[in-house]
Amino acid sequence: MLLAAIDWHALLFLLFALVACGFGAAVLLTSNVVRMAFYLTLCLGATSGLFFLAGAQFVGAMQLMIYVGGTLVLLIFGVMLTAQARFISMKTGAGEWILGAIVGSSLLLLLVRAGFSVESWRLPRLDRDKITLAEGQTSTAIGLALTSVRVDKLSAPNEKLKPGMSGYLLPFVIVSMHLLVVLIGAGYMARTKRLGVNRATDRPVAQAPPRDRDRSFFVSAGLASGMIVNLLLAVGCCWLVAKPLAITGNAAPTNQFLLQLAKAIDAAPSWLLPTLGLLFLANVLLLVVVWYWQKWGVVGLVIVPLVMAFLIASTSLGQAAAVTIALIALAPVVLLILLLCSGRPTAWSQME
Amino acid sequence: MLRPPDGLVADGITAIDMDSFPPPITVSHYLVVGAVLFVLGAVCMATKRNALGVLMGIELVLNGANLNFVAFGSRFLRQDTLGLDGELMALFVIVLAAAEAAVALAIALNFYNNHTTIDVDHADDLKG
Amino acid sequence: MAQFLNVEVFSRLAGLAGGSVSADSWMGYAAAAAIHILFLIHVVAVGALVFIWLERKVAGRIQDRLGPTRVGGKFGWLQTLADGIKLIAKEDITPKDADPLLFKLAPYVSFAASFTAYMALPFANGWAAQEINVAVFFIVAVLGLEVFGVILAGYASGSKWSLFGGMREAAQVVSYEVPIGLCIVVPVLIVGSMNLVTIGEAQVGFFSNWLIFHDPFTFLVFFVYFTCAVASVNRAPFDLAEAESELVAGFHTEYSGLRWSFFFMAEYGSMFLVSGLAAILFFGGWNGPIPIFHMIGWAYEQGETGWRITGYIAQVAGVLNFMLKAVLGVTVMMWVRWTLPRLRIDQVMTTCLKYCVPLAAFCFIGAMLWKVYDVSSPHDLHGYTYGRSFAETRENWVLASEDNASRAVGNALRGVPESGTTEAQANSNRTSPHAHASVGRGTPDVTAPLAAQEVN
Amino acid sequence: MNLHDLVSQLIIDSTGSASLITPDSSLRAFLPELVICATVLAMLFVRLFRVGRYVDMFWIALAGSIAALYFAAPWDHLGAVLTADQAAHPAAVTRMEIFTGMLVYDTFSVYVRSALFLFAILFVIFTRLSGIPDHEDSPDIYTLVLGATLGMCLMVTANHLLMVFMAVEMASVPSYVLAGILKGRRQASEAALKYSVYGAGAAGVMLYGISLVAGILNTAHIPTIALTLAEKFSGGLSAVPSGELMVLALGALLISVGLAFKLSAVPFHFWCPDVFEGATAEVNAFLSVASKAAALALLVRVALGMGVIAPTGFAPGERWAKTHQNAPATTPTSTDKTTDLFYIAQEPVTAAGAAAAADSTAEPAKLPAMQSLAPVRSFTAKLIAFFAIITCTFGNLAAYGQTNIKRLLAYSTIAHAGYMMMPVAAVVAMAGIDNAGAARGIAGLAIYIAVYLFMNLGAFAVVAFLRNAMRSEEIADYAGLVRRCPLTVVCFSLILFGLIGLPPLSGFIGKFAIFASLVDGWRAVEAAGQPGFYLLLLLIVGGINTAISLFYYLRVVKVMTIDDEPADRPPLVYSDVSLAGAYLWLITLPTAGLIVAWDWLSEMADAAARNLIG
Incomplete structure (x- = not known):
């Protein structure tokens, strides 16, 4: 009865555990990086044996396939690409060894103690024959769990604490996104450098622009007056927010236009007026920007009236009002652009 | 072959009890292997000068943790387990580790291209 | 373990010889294990001998020569054996620049990986060294490890030709694992199991039941699989790792003698393995084109227990059937080798990434849609699932996972006899040559006692 | 429980209802x-x-x-x-x-x-x-x-x-x-x-x-x-x-x-x-x-x-099912099963399931559980407090000797991580004792995150734009920048003052909220008869560190404004009035002006903290 009496689980466990730990130690002790990779292969192979032994066949096969067959091949590939003679074996200093040994052994002691300190971990399962096929062989159950259907914990003894009612559909799906991003990143890092890189940090510092720029009087005057007008409009908006025009009563404006305006403002939502004020302020800033020879200021000056028109159109004031406002606001901008493009040399050509 | 033996009790060989040799394998034994791998990996990370050696240390660490997960989830080792969570987490860790290794390797190769060395001790441009 | 040479045969033979060996005893167990190991080793080692001879003959015929003719009579039967003896007698050289340890280990790593994969390969219904639930996955995973031997050999030889060979192999094999995985998923998807025995048994019946004829996608994916398999075992036209016209002999340039022959055993072992896998996944495995043994009632029926000589003969015929298909696959690989020129490395990569992967993915999606929309095919697997849908099969898992009380109720509803004692189940499990069927039936199978189950 | 039920529950869990x-x-x-x-x-x-x-x-x-x-x-x-009614929507x-x-x-x-x-x-x-x-x-x-x-x-x-x-x-x-x-x-x-x-x-x-x-x-x-x-x-x-x-x-x-x-x-x-x-x-x-x-x-x-x-x-879909009970196609299986299966983990609290659950019978059962978790919280709070103290102090001390602006900001980041961990310690300590105070602590953290976002982004933006202009990230090369690009220097100085936490700037709001939560935590914990000294210690350390940080941030400001331009600096091509400059203004605006919108920000932060602790 010798063979039958042998606890095969214990025997195989011992075998795999010794191989795993032994070659793990070999990984640490050898200084030759290729051998390190080889020992790591054997170590991880033995670990997959332990997975099989614990009943996790799918994980074991996965470990062989992805870890040993994929990741480690990749590592060895890296080793070979960098395996110049002087890098193959790099020795670790004695001091580091001693330190590593001390810290490592104390950590190991702690972890081993921890491993034996919980009772439910220490005691073996005695009723192994009660294990059903569904519990023991897990690839179908894993497949179901990856589609978020957990069949393993439908019947935990404590109803309240049925643990792990967690289907793994989301991780399963989202990890693919991760792999995609990571592969792009790895490809980016591993690609050879391109010629003609055009990054800001790789360009030489730009030459200083010519300092002696000049501008016709009309442009300067247009910019200045634009600033003043916009500032006034902005102040006006703020003033209207602070002291709304009365539509009726004694204070009601007699001027027909003002009355219309007051009614329009009253009809508009409360956020419109402050926003318009801010936009006028933005116009002032943009004019300053144009003053300082920046082309994008002009772009901004075109965009701001369009935004105003869009905002007004989205309220109850109607699209006609919006178009009117846009036209009124755009007219000076067009004038400004014409001014900028006139003269010799044109102001536009001197701008950045 | 590698199916854990569950037969001893049912086979009538109940004579083997807790104290006899060999002791039945429990979660703790798996944890010891996991701890050994973890510590070896950690020390490997700390002492190796070759960047790829450091990466191998990381693989060992992750495997130690994975072994724990599988042991905690195994029906054969104890009654009330982590369940499939253990195996599934191990699966995802394997996948994530593969992704991480790919990136780390690409970075190590990039380092090698720029420094013509793979010795992490030479990575000392940045300090202060 | 080892239903190969059923222990009962062994014990009967022993009984004839006057001894008495019980099938359940450790001797029965050990004998079965030993016989099994011997058998597998012979499949690999003797197989390699035969294949090398075959390769030479095929090459000769394709090149309009005769091939070996002298040793062992007219057909040169014993040529490989003679070569083998020569190889054993040769000096075992280790180059000066080599890494001696890795140089010596590399061939064995390669061989061990190839040999380990045989563990999960069934040769007939239930006749596998170890019926693993994830056998397909396991075989592909282990086959992927063979590359380690090649890489190590390439590196450890200390020769740049070898190193080039090793690097090429690493790049190639890692790339080709992707389409291979995708191809293998297609039959797995259709049958709904990763268990090779289940997949093989799902194709029982006439040849129209073979999965390659299941739908256009499986038909297409077989060719993708075969291409990738050729590449993954490093055969021409994908044999860049040894590319003798460029790299002398690639990764095994520096090897000689017995170590060199181990690489060859590994190569031919892998060839047989991937062909066998193709046979099971696409060509009905051990099921012949016409189910003669099922017609005359010899073959074991689903769920049948007990041992009988006719069933045994049917199983042996299944083995022969399977071997024939696998050898045919190997022969085709030889034919390809001596017909097509070798690709460049960039062409190899292009083939993989631009053609094989998209094609396999297309087939996978197509087969999935075929399955989802339940398009009819020559064989809709009803015989295998006994008219039960896959959802129902899965449902049994849910039921089997519930607590004992509701499980009993569920079984009662399904007409499955009350499970009763564990012993009864253990018995049924032990004596069934169709242990896998319990998965399909969803019986809350109790893992049988080790001795009992393993001896069987 | 059969497979069909499980799958339909999965669908309800993902999409809320079987049909939409x-x-x-x-x-x-x-x-x-x-x-x-x-x-x-x-x-x-x-x-x-x-x-x-x-x-x-x-x-x-x-x-x-x-x-x-x-x-x-x-x-x-x-x-x-x-x-409760709104929540049930x-x-x-x-x-x-x-x-x-x-x-x-x-x-x-x-x-x-x-x-x-x-x-x-x-x-x-x-x-x-x-x-x-x-x-x-x-x-x-x-x-x-x-x-x-x-x-x-x-x-x-x-x-x-x-x-x-x-x-x-x-x-x-x-x-x-x-x-x-x-x-x-x-x-x-x-x-x-x-x-x-x-x-x-x-x-x-x-x-x-x-x-x-x-x-x-x-x-x-x-x-x-x-x-x-x-x-x-x-x-x-x-x-x-x-x-x-x-x-x-x-x-x-x-x-x-x-x-x-x-x-x-x-x-x-x-x-x-x-x-x-x-x-x-x-x-x-x-x-x-x-x-x-x-x-x-x-x-x-x-x-x-x-x-906690x-x-x-x-549960997903639960409220929809309640408000649309008469809707045509809700669920093939009953919805309470959904709760049953996937949310069993919350069983003690979601048993009632509806909006009324807040005052349901689950509450009494929850309190002892919260109480028995006290050792866990105390351990966690002390651990975080320990990390916060050393992180904050070390970061600020190490920032002193730095000559590279990116290194300096790195240490500043470390120090700020320490500040931001402080309220977490206080919150964990307060939970179960003073839940409202704990929620305020979370809100403080949320405010700090918002403020910190603009400050640090602005700081690094300045560094990046100046790098483009002069290819240097040394603090010494920033000398006299005020004469070249005054607006940028103003922006950067405002940001640095904000990082210190000086009152008129929004950085102050964050610091204030954090320190307030520490005081709250200390009072609450002490009132409950547990040792809360470490929270007071956190407060003191935070205060001292703020004072320490003043010096190295101000040094940068001083270099930029008071020091003379170095002779060997590469030519500086940078205009305040550019898109980059405008971006800086945009980032600095909240740094300087968020204090005006304190109410608005703190309302959002309070809302953020609403559902974390019971």
Whole structure:
């Protein structure tokens, strides 16, 4: 009865555990990086044996396939690409060894103690024959769990604490996104450098622009007056927010236009007026920007009236009002652009 | 072959009890292997000068943790387990580790291209 | 373990010889294990001998020569054996620049990986060294490890030709694992199991039941699989790792003698393995084109227990059937080798990434849609699932996972006899040559006692 | 329970109802992340076509981030206090565990995710202005940035230990590449190597800790962990076997290593200065703002998740089913089964399920559980306080001797991580004693995150623009800048004053909120008769550190304004009045002016803290 009496689980466990730990130690002790990779292969192979032994066949096969067959091949590939003679074996200093040994052994002691300190971990399962096929062989159950259907914990003894009612559909799906991003990143890092890189940090510092720029009087005057007008409009908006025009009563404006305006403002939502004020302020800033020879200021000056028109159109004031406002606001901008493009040399050509 | 033996009790060989040799394998034994791998990996990370050696240390660490997960989830080792969570987490860790290794390797190769060395001790441009 | 040479045969033979060996005893167990190991080793080692001879003959015929003719009579039967003896007698050289340890280990790593994969390969219904639930996955995973031997050999030889060979192999094999995985998923998807025995048994019946004829996608994916398999075992036209016209002999340039022959055993072992896998996944495995043994009632029926000589003969015929298909696959690989020129490395990569992967993915999606929309095919697997849908099969898992009380109720509803004692189940499990069927039936199978189950 | 039921429950869990996607479904809650995924895919897809090569990925990335922010909709969800009726409305955000408990969706996640998306928008514009990704690199770089942002969103919402690990990996691994984005540079590749090696190591250690915790409690679902812990500790601390205590503490410590690494907390900060110096200023901004905010949110999730019984929540689709009971096609199976199966983990609190659950019978059962978790909270609070004290002090002290502005800001980031961990310690200590105070503490943290976002982004923007102008990141080269670009110097000075926390600037709001929560915590804990001295210590250390930090921030200001221009400085080509300058104004505006909108910000922050603690 010798063979039958042998606890095969214990025997195989011992075998795999010794191989795993032994070659793990070999990984640490050898200084030759290729051998390190080889020992790591054997170590991880033995670990997959332990997975099989614990009943996790799918994980074991996965470990062989992805870890040993994929990741480690990749590592060895890296080793070979960098395996110049002087890098193959790099020795670790004695001091580091001693330190590593001390810290490592104390950590190991702690972890081993921890491993034996919980009772439910220490005691073996005695009723192994009660294990059903569904519990023991897990690839179908894993497949179901990856589609978020957990069949393993439908019947935990404590109803309240049925643990792990967690289907793994989301991780399963989202990890693919991760792999995609990571592969792009790895490809980016591993690609050879391109010629003609055009990054800001790789360009030489730009030459200083010519300092002696000049501008016709009309442009300067247009910019200045634009600033003043916009500032006034902005102040006006703020003033209207602070002291709304009365539509009726004694204070009601007699001027027909003002009355219309007051009614329009009253009809508009409360956020419109402050926003318009801010936009006028933005116009002032943009004019300053144009003053300082920046082309994008002009772009901004075109965009701001369009935004105003869009905002007004989205309220109850109607699209006609919006178009009117846009036209009124755009007219000076067009004038400004014409001014900028006139003269010799044109102001536009001197701008950045 | 590698199916854990569950037969001893049912086979009538109940004579083997807790104290006899060999002791039945429990979660703790798996944890010891996991701890050994973890510590070896950690020390490997700390002492190796070759960047790829450091990466191998990381693989060992992750495997130690994975072994724990599988042991905690195994029906054969104890009654009330982590369940499939253990195996599934191990699966995802394997996948994530593969992704991480790919990136780390690409970075190590990039380092090698720029420094013509793979010795992490030479990575000392940045300090202060 | 080892239903190969059923222990009962062994014990009967022993009984004839006057001894008495019980099938359940450790001797029965050990004998079965030993016989099994011997058998597998012979499949690999003797197989390699035969294949090398075959390769030479095929090459000769394709090149309009005769091939070996002298040793062992007219057909040169014993040529490989003679070569083998020569190889054993040769000096075992280790180059000066080599890494001696890795140089010596590399061939064995390669061989061990190839040999380990045989563990999960069934040769007939239930006749596998170890019926693993994830056998397909396991075989592909282990086959992927063979590359380690090649890489190590390439590196450890200390020769740049070898190193080039090793690097090429690493790049190639890692790339080709992707389409291979995708191809293998297609039959797995259709049958709904990763268990090779289940997949093989799902194709029982006439040849129209073979999965390659299941739908256009499986038909297409077989060719993708075969291409990738050729590449993954490093055969021409994908044999860049040894590319003798460029790299002398690639990764095994520096090897000689017995170590060199181990690489060859590994190569031919892998060839047989991937062909066998193709046979099971696409060509009905051990099921012949016409189910003669099922017609005359010899073959074991689903769920049948007990041992009988006719069933045994049917199983042996299944083995022969399977071997024939696998050898045919190997022969085709030889034919390809001596017909097509070798690709460049960039062409190899292009083939993989631009053609094989998209094609396999297309087939996978197509087969999935075929399955989802339940398009009819020559064989809709009803015989295998006994008219039960896959959802129902899965449902049994849910039921089997519930607590004992509701499980009993569920079984009662399904007409499955009350499970009763564990012993009864253990018995049924032990004596069934169709242990896998319990998965399909969803019986809350109790893992049988080790001795009992393993001896069987 | 058959398979069909399980699958239909899964569908209800994902989409809220069998026939349509309801406003309270998992997918709807996850929509911003899905938009990010779609953006990444779009960037790759566009490149497939010849025309797409000419498309600037900047616009796609920008549109994606804006869309993500739009779908996160903080303006809708971070309103005033919800009544029970309002909370029962399907579109209202309360606590909801989505995707079978993998993630949790509540106002806190809305807040932090919105901050992340806002940062992504600003960051994408920033990189465009500073010109780091050129046309060919831009899809890769924006893919990495958005991929990391996706991971950070998962960090913010993680409710399961696997998701914790996975989110940390998803946020870190793209960051490793980002650190080495200038791949031709020695320093950049060194930074990337160091970051990836240390990061992977820390992740491994954290994983081991996770395995221990999950193994001893037999679950990885964080609320269930809290319940299991409460059960374990129900007999008091002494009733727990010392071995189990040791394993739990060990697991917590190992997990804290990983979190501390992400937070760059001392002693796991060593990567931070090196990586910051080697990587570009743009990446630094990303690492110091987004990564830090996500790490803090994760710290809150883990610390509070394990130390506090999760408050009442709804299951996906539950409220929809209640409000649309007469709707034609709701569910094939009864909805209460849904709750039953997937939300069993919350059983004690969600038994009643409806809005009325807040005052249902579950409450009395919850209190003892909360009480028995007190040792867990006390341990966690002290651990965090310890990390906060050394992180803050070390960061500020080490910032002194720095000559490189990026290193200085790196240490400043470390110090700020310390400040931001302080309220977490106070919150964990207060939970169960003074829940309202704890919520205020979370709100303080939320305010600090918002303020810090603008300050640090602005600081690194200045560094990046000046680097483009003069190819130097040495503080000495900034001398006399006020004569060249006065507006930029003003912006930078305002930002630096804000980082100190000087009163008129918005940095002050953050500091004030944090210190207020520490005082609250100290009072509450002391009033409950437990030792709360460490919270007072935190307050004192925080105060002293603020004083210390004054000097090194002011030194930079002094160099820029008072010192003479160095003779050997490369020619400086930089105009205040440029798009870059305008961007700086835009960033500085909230730094200087958020104090005006304090009410508005603090209302949002209060809303963010609403669902974290019962």
